[in-house]
């Protein structure tokens with residue numbers, strides 16, 4: 001049985017997307033974050049906590 005995925009949000013730009021269409025997945029601790037493009041990926045990897053802790 002396959003678990004249904006919710007629509008996820010890119011932590012960098014805030015864009016909503018289907019996880020299957022994400023450009024990149026980045027694991028931080030137990031969580032996986034999905035990035036929409038190489039620009040967001042490099043921004044996120046540069047300072048993940050900045051985006052994770054953003055309220």
Ligand SMILES: [Zn+2]
Pocket residue numbers: 010012013014015035036037040
């Ligand atoms: Zn993005």
